[in-house]
Amino acid sequence: xxxxxxxxxxxxxxxxxxxxxxxxxxxxxxxxxxxxxxxxxxxxxxxxxxxxxxxxxxxxxxxxxxxxxxxxxxxxxxxxxxxxxxxxxxxxxxxxxxxxxxxxxxxxxxxxxxxxxxxxxxxxxxxxxxxxxxxxxxxxxxxxxxxxxxxxxxxxxxxxxxxxxxxxxxxxxxxxxxxxxxxxxxxxxxxxxxxxxxxxxxxxxxxxxxxxxxxxxxxxxxxxxxxxxxxxxxxxxxxxxxxxxxxxxxxxxxxxxxxxxxxxxxxxxxxxxxxxxxxxxxxxxxxxxxxxxxxxxxxxxxxxxxxxxxxxxxxxxxxxxxxxxxxxxxxxxxxxxxxxxxxxxxxxxxxxxxxxxxxxxxxxxxxxxxxxxxxxxxxxxxxxxxxxx
Numbered sequence: 001x002x003x004x005x006x007x008x009x010x011x012x013x014x015x016x017x018x019x020x021x022x023x024x025x026x027x028x029x030x031x032x033x034x035x036x037x038x039x040x041x042x043x044x045x046x047x048x049x050x051x052x053x054x055x056x057x058x059x060x061x062x063x064x065x066x067x068x069x070x071x072x073x074x075x076x077x078x079x080x081x082x083x084x085x086x087x088x089x090x091x092x093x094x095x096x097x098x099x100x101x102x103x104x105x106x107x108x109x110x111x112x113x114x115x116x117x118x119x120x121x122x123x124x125x126x127x128x129x130x131x132x133x134x135x136x137x138x139x140x141x142x143x144x145x146x147x148x149x150x151x152x153x154x155x156x157x158x159x160x161x162x163x164x165x166x167x168x169x170x171x172x173x174x175x176x177x178x179x180x181x182x183x184x185x186x187x188x189x190x191x192x193x194x195x196x197x198x199x200x201x202x203x204x205x206x207x208x209x210x211x212x213x214x215x216x217x218x219x220x221x222x223x224x225x226x227x228x229x230x231x232x233x234x235x236x237x238x239x240x241x242x243x244x245x246x247x248x249x250x251x252x253x254x255x256x257x258x259x260x261x262x263x264x265x266x267x268x269x270x271x272x273x274x275x276x277x278x279x280x281x282x283x284x285x286x287x288x289x290x291x292x293x294x295x296x297x298x299x300x301x302x303x304x305x306x307x308x309x310x311x312x313x314x315x316x317x318x319x320x321x322x323x324x325x326x327x328x329x330x331x332x333x334x335x336x337x338x339x340x341x342x343x344x345x346x347x348x349x350x351x352x353x354x355x356x357x358x359x360x361x362x363x364x365x366x367x368x369x370x371x372x373x374x375x376x377x378x379x380x381x382x383x384x385x386x387x388x389x
Contacts, residue, residue: 015108016105048102066380067115070074194323199373212362213359222240247302257313266311349382
């Protein structure tokens with residue numbers, strides 16, 4: 001892997017950290033701005049929604065802008081909006097800053113993924129995508145504790161200053177080391193062609209359903225581990241640490257699997273392995289020594305799916321690669337919302353211990369769509385090139 005890919009990974013880490021970083025500092029924000037904590041909690045929701053909307057729009061609205069220039073512009077927007085957040089005198093200014101931060105983050109993730117695959121040799125493209133998703137997953141894992149540490153030492157405003165400083169360092173490095181590149185798309189993205197392709201649309205649904213199945217349990221993992229597994233206190237912290245380490249490694253392993261197998265084979269194997277890991281979790285309840293390794297396998301496979309799907313999208317139809325990546329970034333956030341909501345509904349009708357099986361329903365549907373994409377691409381037997389949209 002070249003230096004540029006590592007810097008692009010760092011760019012996704014720096015901007016992605018902003019999504020969940022406010023979760024751990026909500027009481028401080030709510031107290032200083034004199035707003036209910038429920039309202040302050042929407043700072044995360046507005047970020048996620050904006051990210052999901054911006055990813056596909058960025059491809060259309062900036063199609064004549066060279067990728068490196070767009071990456072640097074998005075990092076500049078992230079820096080400026082982070083500083084506005086640090087200086088916000090009321091919650092509404094902070095909301096506006098969060099919207100701008102999310103738009104910048106979505107653009108950085110989109111451009112970084114495309115630049116990484118462009119600069120990687122063909123046999124390493126899956127691992128290049130995996131590196132980018134290590135940055136994304138690392139930001140989600142480390143964002144909350146990092147924000148809490150900085151807030152405890154210097155106050156909540158310093159959290160946004162720290163984000164701006166980190167992004168500024170990344171911007172300087174990317175400006176110097178990331179090579180110039182072509183525009184994002186010359187014809188507006190090819191969304192219609194992408195979505196009209198049954199195999200490609202099926203792969204997007206694999207992302208939504210598998211991530212959805214994951215969040216059915218993950219969104220309520222703390223009470224599940226404490227109440228059902230019987231691990232609380234420092235053990236609960238250890239559980240989340242183990243989960244985070246496994247999740248970060250999953251991004252790279254997904255890319256590696258996609259390179260070693262045919263992308264369509266990796267697309268079928270990953271959700272199937274995930275389904276097996278998810279339904280196995282209840283078998284280890286009450287046995288923490290076995291539950292922790294099983295949970296780490298589940299976490300690892302959950303983060304493998306995005307690089308696997310994106311490599312499949314790019315190799316199946318290179319001409320709509322940009323559209324595929326942008327839509328898949330949105331699909332990730334749709335999956336998060338779907339899974340969190342489904343988990344909440346499930347808890348109204350079934351015990352907490354049944355959440356893994358509820359998530360397995362969505363994961364099983366992901367296997368169905370993965371099988372459809374696998375068989376349809378086998379029947380066509382060709383990979384579409386870059387010509388046409």
